[in-house]
Amino acid sequence: MATEEILNALANAVVEGDDDLAEEFAQKALDEGVDAYEAIVDGLAKGMNIVSDQYEKGEAFVPSLLLAADAMYAGMEILTPYMKVDASGGPQNVIIGTVEGDVHDIGKNLVKTMITAAGYNAIDLGVDVPLGKFIEAAKENKAAAISMSTLMTTTMGGMEKVVEQLQEEGIRDSLVVMVGGAPISREFAESIGADGTARDASGAVETLSSLISSLPADAWNDSAVVASKMKYKEILAKKDTKEEIDIGLITAEKILAEYDSVVPKFNETMTKKERFVAAFQDKKVDRLPVAPLICGLSRKFVPCTYADYSTKAEKYAASVVAGTKYFNIDNFVGLTDLCVVASDFGTTIRIPEEDTPAATGHLEDYEAMEVPEIKEGTRAYNLIQGNKLATEKSKEIDAPVTALFEGPMVALTQIMGATRVLSDLKTNPEVVLKGLEKTTEYCKEMAKMMFEEAQPDNLCLVTLWTNNVILSADEYMKTEGKAMQNIFAPLYKEYNKPMVIHSCADAPHWDLIKKWDTKYYSYTFYPEQVNKGSKDHRYLIENYGKDVMFGGEVSPVTFMDNSPENIEKIRNDTIALQESVLNTLKENGMQSKYVISTGCEVPPRGPCDTVATQTYTVAQKGPELFKKIIG
Numbered sequence: 184m185a186t187e188e189i190l191n192a193l194a195n196a197v198v199e200g201d202d203d204l205a206e207e208f209a210q211k212a213l214d215e216g217v218d219a220y221e222a223i224v225d226g227l228a229k230g231m232n233i234v235s236d237q238y239e240k241g242e243a244f245v246p247s248l249l250l251a252a253d254a255m256y257a258g259m260e261i262l263t264p265y266m267k268v269d270a271s272g273g274p275q276n277v278i279i280g281t282v283e284g285d286v287h288d289i290g291k292n293l294v295k296t297m298i299t300a301a302g303y304n305a306i307d308l309g310v311d312v313p314l315g316k317f318i319e320a321a322k323e324n325k326a327a328a329i330s331m332s333t334l335m336t337t338t339m340g341g342m343e344k345v346v347e348q349l350q351e352e353g354i355r356d357s358l359v360v361m362v363g364g365a366p367i368s369r370e371f372a373e374s375i376g377a378d379g380t381a382r383d384a385s386g387a388v389e390t391l392s393s394l395i396s397s398l399p400a401d402a403w404n405d406s407a408v409v410a411s412k413m414k415y416k417e418i419l420a421k422k423d424t425k426e427e428i429d430i431g432l433i434t435a436e437k438i439l440a441e442y443d444s445v446v447p448k449f450n451e452t453m454t455k456k457e458r459f460v461a462a463f464q465d466k467k468v469d470r471l472p473v474a475p476l477i478c479g480l481s482r483k484f485v486p487c488t489y490a491d492y493s494t495k496a497e498k499y500a501a502s503v504v505a506g507t508k509y510f511n512i513d514n515f516v517g518l519t520d521l522c523v524v525a526s527d528f529g530t531t532i533r534i535p536e537e538d539t540p541a542a543t544g545h546l547e548d549y550e551a552m553e554v555p556e557i558k559e560g561t562r563a564y565n566l567i568q569g570n571k572l573a574t575e576k577s578k579e580i581d582a583p584v585t586a587l588f589e590g591p592m593v594a595l596t597q598i599m600g601a602t603r604v605l606s607d608l609k610t611n612p613e614v615v616l617k618g619l620e621k622t623t624e625y626c627k628e629m630a631k632m633m634f635e636e637a638q639p640d641n642l643c644l645v646t647l648w649t650n651n652v653i654l655s656a657d658e659y660m661k662t663e664g665k666a667m668q669n670i671f672a673p674l675y676k677e678y679n680k681p682m683v684i685h686s687c688a689d690a691p692h693w694d695l696i697k698k699w700d701t702k703y704y705s706y707t708f709y710p711e712q713v714n715k716g717s718k719d720h721r722y723l724i725e726n727y728g729k730d731v732m733f734g735g736e737v738s739p740v741t742f743m744d745n746s747p748e749n750i751e752k753i754r755n756d757t758i759a760l761q762e763s764v765l766n767t768l769k770e771n772g773m774q775s776k777y778v779i780s781t782g783c784e785v786p787p788r789g790p791c792d793t794v795a796t797q798t799y800t801v802a803q804k805g806p807e808l809f810k811k812i813i814g
């Protein structure tokens with residue numbers, strides 16, 4: 184076989200995600216004397232690039248990428264031992280990981296795959312990586328680069344701390360620092376002193392390679408370290424060493440103190456429940472409803488810790504009522520975390536005070552999954568009791584409560600790990616479907632108990648795997664989609680409740696979701712096609728607004744900065760969004776069926792006054808805007 188043919192066969196094996204073929208042709212390459220490095224870069228990695236391109240164009244989804252990566256690794260295992268070690272002592276080391284507080288790993292794994300495919304030695308520290316570990320690993324391995332990922336705005340700050348520690352240690356200039364993940368922009372990368380970023384895994388490796396190529400050969404020698412320490416000493420000294428303060432608590436206290444003199448004066452002629460129900464039916468309202476997802480943040484009014492909010496029914500209920508009242512929102516969405524089911528199935532959960540809880544220790548085998556009984560002591564039981572209490576107490580302030588928990592597919596990925604479940608979907612779908620049956624059984628029981636015991640005004644299921652990038656509509660329908668259609672939609676009907684969906688992401692696969700007769704859809708809007716983007720209120724209302732009430736669009740991150748300039752910006756943006764929504768509703772022959780919301784939880788460490796700026800602005804300006812535009 185000619186070299187060209189072998190290289191093509193290797194690329195094809197990766198595109199097809201075929202481990203056996205990748206191994207076969209890797210061996211063939213060695214047998215026929217093809218250089219191992221060439222076989223990796225011009226064969227396996229080329230295949231990975233093809234799939235990556237298809238993914239970028241929306242022609243392939245995450246499971247195909249993961250499968251291709253598996254095939255690539257299978258081929259590499261055979262070829263790597265035969266790679267010629269160059270004079271500098273072998274491939275350069277790149278430390279890679281998702282920063283502390285964040286457990287998203289799909290993107291990080293793809294970046295690792297591409298970095299490996301480009302011939303680097305990727306040292307993967309995993310997810311939720313303590314910041315100091317990046318430094319330790321870099322020193323230990325005299326790394327050429329550190330590649331940090333984060334998908335959450337709440338954890339972006341950790342990247343800057345790593346850069347600072349590198350400066351302190353005098354090794355900042357010894358290596359390249361790359362940062363990435365959906366919320367990371369070029370400006371952010373520059374502002375924290377990183378060297379580069381990129382939108383996707385192929386871009387990541389391109390930038391990385393070009394930056395590494397300009398590192399000096401003696402980057403790690405002692406004199407370079409001493410010089411670097413001196414260089415950054417001054418910069419570090421100028422940095423703000425502000426004491427950590429609990430901005431949530433301080434701003435909550437300010438709102439509590441001002442509440443009686445501000446909120447009762449708003450010109451509101453409907454109760455929260457009346458307004459929400461009327462908007463749901465597109466009837467006349469005094470103003471549009473407003474309901475940002477201020478789940479954990481509301482605990483600052485109680486006050487209590489996030490762990491208490493998340494795991495103690497009375498604290499949860501107290502937070503729901505206080506949040507609804509003091510933020511003056513029209514509907515509380517009760518997101519505690521997406522690990523309730525996983526926790527009951529035996530997965531280890533980390534509940535930090537400043538971030539949303541995360542599932543960390545996954546189960547070894549799908550077979551180890553046993554459907555628990557919902558009884559006292561389980562997280563499910565606690566959440567049901569919490570919503571029961573919250574619903575009773577919220578009646579006193581005439582406000583609706585929307586209980587929320589994760590749908591069966593999110594539950595399964597939390598139990599077994601998302602990357603694993605998504606690749607198993609391609610290679611071993613039966614085990615995934617069996618696991619899904621178990622989480623479906625549990626979620627169904629939980630939903631029934633919510634309807635019967637807690638009786639919240641609405642029950643919302645989180646179905647984030649419907650989002651634009653992870654699964655195609657077909658793939659989704661073979662998994663959770665089937666359960667949504669055949670089990671959950673009929674269950675909602677049986678209890679005469681509207682289907683409420685929170686996607687945690689964009690608003691895609693709509694034709695699919697419509698089939699379940701969804702009545703309320705909470706979504707997040709990504710501008711500028713970040714992560715394939717999503718549609719805005721104009722598109723959603725025009726195309727589907729009559730069938731469903733949408734809520735979302737406002738980025739929860741806007742609420743993190745409570746500088747006077749940003750408070751002013753929130754005020755202006757809130758007015759502009761209401762005007763645009765009202766005009767869009769009017770143009771489409773409607774009047775009120777939309778909720779000003781975030782579609783994603785406001786980070787629980789944020790300030791409260793930014794949120795109140797939005798909700799109070801809606802209460803203050805909403806009636807006048809409604810009259811002017813709708814009449």
Ligand code: B12
Pocket residue numbers: 245284285286287288289290291293294330331332333334335336337361362363364365366379380381382383384385386387518519520521522538539540541542593596597600601602647650652653686687688689707714739740782783784786
């Ligand atoms: C899947 C997902 C989950 C899964 C994650 C499973 C897993 N093991 O990874 C689960 C269900 C566990 C989850 C949990 C949560 N999630 Co989530 N999740 C998502 C979702 C839908 C997709 C992320 C994803 O995998 N994308 C696909 C991959 C391929 O893309 P990517 O990660 O962006 O990576 C690419 C690029 O960014 C880039 N890249 C990545 N790393 C690097 C590094 C470098 C150096 C470079 C250059 C480039 C680069 O290349 C990659 C490949 O092309 C996003 C929404 C979205 N559309 O992004 C929300 C999202 C990230 N989640 C979000 C939230 C809020 C959460 C939770 C807090 C929810 C909750 N309240 O419990 C928890 C987080 C818990 C924790 N502490 O970590 C928010 C974050 C918002 C914010 N304020 O920051 C998002 C944006 C959704 C939203 N509504 O806005 N989530």
